[in-house]
Amino acid sequence: MTDKLSSPSMFIGIKQENLISFGSGQPDMPPPKGIYDILPKYTNFAYGLIQGEEKLRNSLRSEFLNQDADKDNFVITNGASEAIDLTFRSICKPKDKILIHAPYYYSYPPLLKANHIEPVITETIGGRIQIDDVEQKIHECKAILINSPSNPTGRIQEIKTLKEIEKLAKDLGKVIISDEVYKDLIYERENYMLSGDHVITINSFSKTFSMCGFRIGYLYSNDKSIVKRAIDIKTHSSMNTNILAQQMAIEALKTPKSVIEEQRVRWENRRDTIYKGLQDLGLDLWKPEGAFYVFPKIKNPRKTVWELYKNHDVITYLGEWFGSPNRIRLSYALETDKIEEGLRRIKNYINNT
Amino acid sequence: MTDKLSSPSMFIGIKQENLISFGSGQPDMPPPKGIYDILPKYTNFAYGLIQGEEKLRNSLRSEFLNQDADKDNFVITNGASEAIDLTFRSICKPKDKILIHAPYYYSYPPLLKANHIEPVITETIGGRIQIDDVEQKIHECKAILINSPSNPTGRIQEIKTLKEIEKLAKDLGKVIISDEVYKDLIYERENYMLSGDHVITINSFSKTFSMCGFRIGYLYSNDKSIVKRAIDIKTHSSMNTNILAQQMAIEALKTPKSVIEEQRVRWENRRDTIYKGLQDLGLDLWKPEGAFYVFPKIKNPRKTVWELYKNHDVITYLGEWFGSPNRIRLSYALETDKIEEGLRRIKNYINNT
Numbered sequence: 001m002t003d004k005l006s007s008p009s010m011f012i013g014i015k016q017e018n019l020i021s022f023g024s025g026q027p028d029m030p031p032p033k034g035i036y037d038i039l040p041k042y043t044n045f046a047y048g049l050i051q052g053e054e055k056l057r058n059s060l061r062s063e064f065l066n067q068d069a070d071k072d073n074f075v076i077t078n079g080a081s082e083a084i085d086l087t088f089r090s091i092c093k094p095k096d097k098i099l100i101h102a103p104y105y106y107s108y109p110p111l112l113k114a115n116h117i118e119p120v121i122t123e124t125i126g127g128r129i130q131i132d133d134v135e136q137k138i139h140e141c142k143a144i145l146i147n148s149p150s151n152p153t154g155r156i157q158e159i160k161t162l163k164e165i166e167k168l169a170k171d172l173g174k175v176i177i178s179d180e181v182y183k184d185l186i187y188e189r190e191n192y193m194l195s196g197d198h199v200i201t202i203n204s205f206s207k208t209f210s211m212c213g214f215r216i217g218y219l220y221s222n223d224k225s226i227v228k229r230a231i232d233i234k235t236h237s238s239m240n241t242n243i244l245a246q247q248m249a250i251e252a253l254k255t256p257k258s259v260i261e262e263q264r265v266r267w268e269n270r271r272d273t274i275y276k277g278l279q280d281l282g283l284d285l286w287k288p289e290g291a292f293y294v295f296p297k298i299k300n301p302r303k304t305v306w307e308l309y310k311n312h313d314v315i316t317y318l319g320e321w322f323g324s325p326n327r328i329r330l331s332y333a334l335e336t337d338k339i340e341e342g343l344r345r346i347k348n349y350i351n352n353t
Numbered sequence: 354m355t356d357k358l359s360s361p362s363m364f365i366g367i368k369q370e371n372l373i374s375f376g377s378g379q380p381d382m383p384p385p386k387g388i389y390d391i392l393p394k395y396t397n398f399a400y401g402l403i404q405g406e407e408k409l410r411n412s413l414r415s416e417f418l419n420q421d422a423d424k425d426n427f428v429i430t431n432g433a434s435e436a437i438d439l440t441f442r443s444i445c446k447p448k449d450k451i452l453i454h455a456p457y458y459y460s461y462p463p464l465l466k467a468n469h470i471e472p473v474i475t476e477t478i479g480g481r482i483q484i485d486d487v488e489q490k491i492h493e494c495k496a497i498l499i500n501s502p503s504n505p506t507g508r509i510q511e512i513k514t515l516k517e518i519e520k521l522a523k524d525l526g527k528v529i530i531s532d533e534v535y536k537d538l539i540y541e542r543e544n545y546m547l548s549g550d551h552v553i554t555i556n557s558f559s560k561t562f563s564m565c566g567f568r569i570g571y572l573y574s575n576d577k578s579i580v581k582r583a584i585d586i587k588t589h590s591s592m593n594t595n596i597l598a599q600q601m602a603i604e605a606l607k608t609p610k611s612v613i614e615e616q617r618v619r620w621e622n623r624r625d626t627i628y629k630g631l632q633d634l635g636l637d638l639w640k641p642e643g644a645f646y647v648f649p650k651i652k653n654p655r656k657t658v659w660e661l662y663k664n665h666d667v668i669t670y671l672g673e674w675f676g677s678p679n680r681i682r683l684s685y686a687l688e689t690d691k692i693e694e695g696l697r698r699i700k701n702y703i704n705n706t
Contacts, residue, residue: 007585007588009403009584009588012403012593026399026400030396030398036395036396039393039395040392040393042389043383043389045383045384045563045564045566047365047566048566050362050365078431078592081589081590081591081592082591085589085591093469094447094469107589110585110586110589114442114589114590116446116469210398211398212398212399212400213397213399213400213401213595213596213597214595214596215591215592215593215595231362232360232463233463235360235361235362235365235460236438236463236464236467237434237435237464237467238432238568238591239431239434240566240568242566242567242568242595242597243566244595244597244598245595245597245598
């Protein structure tokens with residue numbers, strides 16, 4: 001039966017009594033109340049600008065403190081997913097290559113494949129990018145895709161490494177695609193935002209503002225020709241992003257930074273709970289520095305994920321979906337008491353097999 | 354300056370005092386009131402099923418009266434645009450060919466190009482598909498894309514022709530992609546819905562329910578392997594379609610058929626107004642039988658479209674965007690008094706050039 005574990009999509013959207021899901025990257029904390037306040041009086045229904053509402057793009061400039069971001073260089077998308085897809089489609093042709101670091105977010109390889117792009121893999125050590133390996137492999141690639149903090153490892157890259165990659169890509173004329181959807185969820189330092197004319201930044205309202213189901217993300221590039229190509233494709237592939245969700249996103253951006261910081265502290269406490277809990281079970285894992293995932297090594301991962309689900313109502317994700325077959329991924333986007341209940345069930349399972 | 358007329362996207366979302374837009378295919382009649390009634394109490398925010406909400410897929414079965422549609426064979430998408438894009442991505446690899454009839458909806462060629470698929474063109478006569486030409490050209494193609502009623506011609510295909518295409522495609526093992534977004538806007542007969550195991554039906558809530566900006570569409574296929582591939586790609590390229598818009602779509606489907614029929618009669622009256630108006634100006638055009646577009650021949654189309662916009666505040670679309678360089682497209686998705694004012698401006702322009 002474990003052959004049913006084909007991809008994470010089998011677990012997405014499942015609702016089931018008594019289930020503890022360490023599966024999806026869906027924050028349980030609700031979005032800012034303000035996004036609902038505009039609903040009762042909402043009446044618009046017409047097509048919007050393909051690029052996204054001007055007011056939203058203007059508000060997003062505050063997210064880019066270290067650069068002078070231009071509102072006309074954002075494209076509002078159906079989540080970070082569409083932003084990444086549009087980026088691939090805008091900069092690559094079939095058989096081009098993109099360098100990604102493993103373990104990687106599970107969508108990258110299939111999305112590259114859907115665009116006939118070949119992934120080139122650089123293995124991380126302890127979740128850290130090895131710059132020597134990047135230096136070797138980047139030559140054959142059109143771009144490098146950086147995801148720090150990383151899903152699934154929860155690790156962040158050292159600022160020194162990120163600066164080296166910035167310089168390397170600039171010198172060689174390579175594009176950096178920087179997927180920073182967890183930028184507001186770092187426990188060890190401030191975010192270092194990759195920047196420069198060769199950087200395409202990807203972000204979303206799903207993690208910071210819990211707006212997953214509304215599918216609001218964006219891409220940003222200083223390079224107007226890339227922005228134009230992305231808009232040209234989106235004109236035909238999906239048109240404007242949902243106009244109401246964009247208005248809700250404008251409200252979300254009014255959230256005080258102090259509230260985002262309070263959330264971060266709650267995430268950090270959960271991180272501590274699950275990290276200690278899994279350590280106490282004797283599992284080998286990295287301490288998460290950002291995002292909300294732990295990625296322990298485990299024996300018989302396929303059997304473990306299946307039996308935890310079928311016999312203990314616990315969802316976890318297979319490490320092989322992320323390029324790491326001897327691990328499993330647990331999201332800790334759950335209340336602490338649910339995390340603790342999940343840990344008890346995992347302990348029970350481990351002790352009885 | 355007419356070289357600025359690069360694509361319709363330059364006109365999409367423009368708001369301007371005194372403008373008469375015969376441009377976008379955005380109905381001016383508001384959506385069913387019910388879609389707004391659910392907003393005040395709406396609270397959900399989590400990821401939804403990639404395939405779409407089960408309740409919505411179940412409700413959509415009523416749109417498929419001539420077949421026993423399975424709710425598990427729908428995929429809810431970001432408008433018909435994403436449904437077509439996902440279809441191309443699901444059935445084709447680079448260098449495959451798809452047969453389209455010209456004049457065609459302007460998104461088809463760029464969307465084929467974005468997927469590295471080659472368009473093969475069959476020219477219509479008087480807007481009617483020539484089956485002999487289809488019979489010759491379909492052999493080299495993976496699929497044929499049918500759009501009846503047609504944007505931009507406003508013409509429908511004869512039922513005899515549609516049945517011949519159904520049989521031809523079935524016999525040769527070709528896919529039919531049937532873009533039926535104007536199925537509820539036919540003035541001459543009932544819709545004939547293409548059907549069979551080799552048919553992928555595309556539809557949307559944009560035209561019948563005026564929900565353009567919310568981006569809700571879908572694809573349907575009896576072939577579960579195609580449905581699965583579409584879901585697999587969407588899992589990574591955009592995830593679930595906006596969850597709130599899906600709830601609104603469920604409400605829209607509660608609209609009585611009599612209301613849809615009343616709308617159709619209003620569209621028909623507008624059709625009569627603009628058709629007679631343009632005939633009176635001496636223009637050569639087909640009588641629209643469906644959708645809400647007229648597609649007259651015109652001298653100097655590029656100059657005409659540009660000057661109507663810059664000097665007379667009238668938006669029209671260039672025929673060349675639709676594969677027909679000696680015509681322009683006018684949408685009549687406008688109140689009758691605006692159609693009449695637009696006709697006066699066009700008359701004024703024509704008489705003074």
